[in-house]
Amino acid sequence: xxxxxxxxxxxxxxxxxxxxxxxxxxxxxxxxxxxxxxxxxxxxxxxxxxxxxxxxxxxxxxxxxxxxxxxxxxxxxxxxxxxxxxxxxxxxxxxxxxxxxxxxxxxxxxxxxxxxxxxxxxxxxxxxxxxxxxxxxxxxxxxxxxxxxxxxxxxxxxxxxxxxxxxxxxxxxxxxxxxx
Amino acid sequence: xxxxxxxxxxxxxxxxxxxxxxxxxxxxxxxxxxxxxxxxxxxxxxxxxxxxxxxxxxxxxxxxxxxxxxxxxxxxxxxxxxxxxxxxxxxxxxxxxxxxxxxxxxxxxxxxxxxxxxxxxxxxxxxxxxxxxxxxxxxxxxxxxxxxxxxxxxxxxxxxxxxxxxxxxxxxxxxxxxxxxxxxxxxxxxxxxxxxxxxxxxxxxxxxxxxxxxxxxxxxxxxxxxxxxxxxxxxxxxxxxxx
Ligand code: HEM
Numbered sequence: 095x096x097x098x099x100x101x102x103x104x105x106x107x108x109x110x111x112x113x114x115x116x117x118x119x120x121x122x123x124x125x126x127x128x129x130x131x132x133x134x135x136x137x138x139x140x141x142x143x144x145x146x147x148x149x150x151x152x153x154x155x156x157x158x159x160x161x162x163x164x165x166x167x168x169x170x171x172x173x174x175x176x177x178x179x180x181x182x183x184x185x186x187x188x189x190x191x192x193x194x195x196x197x198x199x200x201x202x203x204x205x206x207x208x209x210x211x212x213x214x215x216x217x218x219x220x221x222x223x224x225x226x227x228x229x230x231x232x233x234x235x236x237x238x239x240x241x242x243x244x245x246x247x248x249x250x251x252x253x254x255x256x257x258x259x260x261x262x263x264x265x266x267x268x269x270x271x272x273x274x
Numbered sequence: 275x276x277x278x279x280x281x282x283x284x285x286x287x288x289x290x291x292x293x294x295x296x297x298x299x300x301x302x303x304x305x306x307x308x309x310x311x312x313x314x315x316x317x318x319x320x321x322x323x324x325x326x327x328x329x330x331x332x333x334x335x336x337x338x339x340x341x342x343x344x345x346x347x348x349x350x351x352x353x354x355x356x357x358x359x360x361x362x363x364x365x366x367x368x369x370x371x372x373x374x375x376x377x378x379x380x381x382x383x384x385x386x387x388x389x390x391x392x393x394x395x396x397x398x399x400x401x402x403x404x405x406x407x408x409x410x411x412x413x414x415x416x417x418x419x420x421x422x423x424x425x426x427x428x429x430x431x432x433x434x435x436x437x438x439x440x441x442x443x444x445x446x447x448x449x450x451x452x453x454x455x456x457x458x459x460x461x462x463x464x465x466x467x468x469x470x471x472x473x474x475x476x477x478x479x480x481x482x483x484x485x486x487x488x489x490x491x492x493x494x495x496x497x498x499x500x501x502x503x504x505x506x507x508x509x510x511x512x513x514x515x516x517x
Contacts, residue, residue, distance in 0.1 A: 098279065099286050110300070132305045133325045134312040144337040145344045152348065152394070156386035163375060166368040167447040169476060176448040178456075179438050181396050181431055185456060194459035209424050212407075213417035221410030221514070233407050 175255045183247025184240055190255050320505055326515055334409070334515075338402035339508075342430075343501065345395040349433075352388040353490065355380075360440070362486035364479045367442035392434050399430045411514040419507040422500055429497040436489035439482060447477045450485070 178186045188197035208215075216229055223230060252258030302308035312318040359378055360370045374381035403423060406412055412420035439450045454477070458468040473480030 099283050129327050130324050131327055132302075132308040132312070133321050133323060134308045134318055135302050137325060138312075138318060138321065141337070141340050144341060148341055148344060148394075149348070152387050152391055153383075155390050156383050159386065159390065160382070161386045161389035162443075162445060163371055163441055164444040167364070167442045167444055169447065169478075171444070173444055173448055176452050178449050178452045179435060181434065182453055182456075186452060189456065194456075195461065198456040198459040199461070199464070206424065206428070210421045213412040213414070213420050216413070219413065221413060223408065226410060229410075230408065233404075237404065 174253055175251060177247065177251070177255075180244055180248055184243035186255075187243045187247045187251070190251075320509070322509060322513070325513070336401070336405055338398050338405055342395060342398045342402055345391050345398060346497070346501070348391045349388060349395065350494065352384045352391065355384045356388060357490060362440070362482050364442060364482055367440060367482060371441045371443070392437060395430055396434055399427055403427060409514060416507070416511045416514065419504060419511060422504045422507065426497065426500050426504060429493055429500065433489065433493045433497065436485040436493065439477070439485045440489065442482065450481070451477050 177183060185198065185202060188201060191197065192201075218226055218229065220226060250257055250259065298314065299307050299311045302311055309323050312321060312323045356374065359374050359381065361367065371385070374385050376382070406420065406423065435450070435453060439446045454468055454471050457471060458464045460467060469475065471481070471484070472478070473484050
């Protein structure tokens with residue numbers, strides 16, 4: 095690099111450093127949770143780390159876990175059991191137990207409307223968990239039921255969607271009598 | 275000699291000007307510079323310039339809303355790649371999937387990433403909803419944004435569901451047959467709704483095209499617009515912050 099250019103950069107850096115010192119906050123940071131801080135770069139850096147971690151995780155999973163691809167679709171051959179994607183298995187489970195109008199239409203509609211109305215139904219102004227025991231217990235119950243139904247649908251429903259202890263019988267899936 | 279030195283100097287200052295035109299404020303060494311950077315940068319401006327330390331503790335949001343959005347971006351990028359090779363017709367779809375898996379460079383990896391990111395997004399959105407509930411963050415003045423969120427959850431599920439049909443294998447068509455069968459139980463509208471979704475009485479070519487169009491254009495567009503509103507409201511309502 096030319097010496098003139100180097101000198102110029104050094105001079106500019108000195109000016110910059112002096113300006114920085116003049117602009118530096120006079121108070122010492124208090125580090126308390128209530129302190130107002132500038133979101134860039136600390137906050138943005140945290141987000142960046144989270145995004146990188148997620149990317150690494152996804153690439154690793156995708157290297158070792160193959161997405162399923164069965165035989166070509168054949169409208170003439172119905173696999174038994176036929177299952178919805180896992181996030182709809184809770185609904186399928188309800189359908190296998192209750193009348194379709196109730197399980198397939200009334201119940202999901204009710205849950206969606208109820209969810210949107212939650213902020214208006216919950217009259218308790220507090221946000222502290224210790225003062226919202228009822229809300230948290232009800233929500234916890236909802237979560238447990240949903241997760242349980244999905245797990246049952248995924249692992250414990252075999253042929254004809256009949257209850258099947260997966261580890262006793264395996265999960266025999268047949269296509270019109272023959273194994274798939 | 276002098277001429278060369280002059281030329282080098284000139285090139286150096288052009289380079290400085292180029293870098294300076296992109297990064298206008300240098301390193302964020304003081305709060306003032308950092309604030310100016312955030313305010314004038316397109317990518318950063320969706321963030322508040324100042325936040326309370328308690329708001330950005332990862333133990334509060336667990337990054338779940340942000341991760342949901344990030345997964346949406348990952349799905350858009352990997353999805354574009356898949357679209358180069360995929361034709362939504364029952365004569366091509368399945369073979370295209372096999373080519374992606376075995377022939378196309380990085381096809382298998384990108385397909386896997388698209389698939390697992392989709393599952394992950396259903397989970398992160400769900401957990402984000404749980405975080406918002408458990409911290410009571412839906413309370414006044416954020417009632418509306420909770421509603422927007424609920425619709426976003428539904429869009430996320432529908433995106434996953436429409437994508438499920440596209441590989442056109444035995445898993446796809448029967449899962450979608452079971453899923454769309456649920457619709458027909460609605461009184462009066464049921465059978466029509468199902469017909470509208472399938473473009474016929476059974477899952478076929480018309481269904482594949484409908485699901486494809488909704489999967490790659492309709493639902494992502496609605497979802498993106500709702501996300502814009504969602505983020506806008508997070509800013510305007512003020513982030514709920516620590517308990
Ligand atoms: C595609 C799906 C979604 C995306 C990308 C998304 C994204 C975000 C982001 C980035 C935030 C900022 C704070 C944080 O990261 O936690 C946020 C806040 C919020 N989200 Fe979502 N969200 C989604 C779905 C939902 C759902 C399903 C709900 C609830 C039913 C919801 C309700 C809210 C509320 C009420 C806030 C404000 C929270 C506060 O101020 O503490 N969002 N969302």
